[in-house]
Amino acid sequence: AQSVTQLDSHVSVSEGTPVLLRCNYSSSYSPSLFWYVQHPNKGLQLLLKYTSAATLVKGINGFEAEFKKSETSFHLTKPSAHMSDAAEYFCVVSGRGTNAGKSTFGDGTTLTVKP
């Protein structure tokens, strides 16, 4: 069994300030973890993925996430927010091998960036 909890449904930051979107997961096996972004009226796009090669994962557009097994967390960060970062963000957990097909999404965090 697997589940994802995104701890904040809405996050608001000012342009140029750091972004932190929090995600905790639960999994019966060694998980694969992803962050996807959904801009209004656009499809879901992968930001980054954790594959167990390194605990600190770098993604597109300056985002990164750190896998912390002891805390079962995979928080998404960015040093400096840009107006174009305003979107819905989803944390996703899936299994590996034969369990790789079933992905569980969190309920999403809406990021607002103020000028």
Add this chain to the structure above:
Amino acid sequence: GAGVSQTPSNKVTEKGKYVELRCDPISGHTALYWYRQSLGQGPEFLIYFQGTGAADDSGLPNDRFFAVRPEGSVSTLKIQRTERGDSAVYLCASSHSGTGPYEQYFGPGTRLTVT
């Protein structure tokens, strides 16, 4: 190349009617996924295909929902005796398959409204 496409983009149907939603995956992607996204929630897994066969259909909510992928490419999600609660955006994604984890490429979705 072309991304994942879904048709129709919008579908309005009356309660009790039958609907079919189509997904054209990226060429060469052997894995295909269907999700349902209700307002304010993350995508909910429905079914996952490896080639022509459904590898995991544990997310289908009941026997009114059925999906096929007869030639291992295009997939159709079929909903019988539609109910108002079926109203949602239905998302399709495709990916490479194997030991993974692989990025899922999402289509724009079909917005289904049951009146």
